[in-house]
Amino acid sequence: MLRDIKTILQPLIPHKQLLNVEGNSDAHFKSTLFGSSLDIPIENGELVLGSWQGIFFCEFDGPRARKIYIQIFGENV
16 A cells, blocks of 8 residues: 555655755645545544555655644543
8 A cells, every 4th residue: 555655646746856945845745635634433442444444644754753643532532
């Protein structure tokens, strides 16, 4: 799955090859496609994902230190 994502993204948005001022516009475009947050239902203490679904943390402008925030909402929290 990860190899597929890289194979598709590279020709669409090449790393560090866009004309820009900052030098990391490719990372901005990629993060716009994937988004910066995710909602996942939880049932009986387990993530509710489909058979072929997974969760990936994508770093398009790094490596660098990042923080991940998890917030849980619901009736039985």
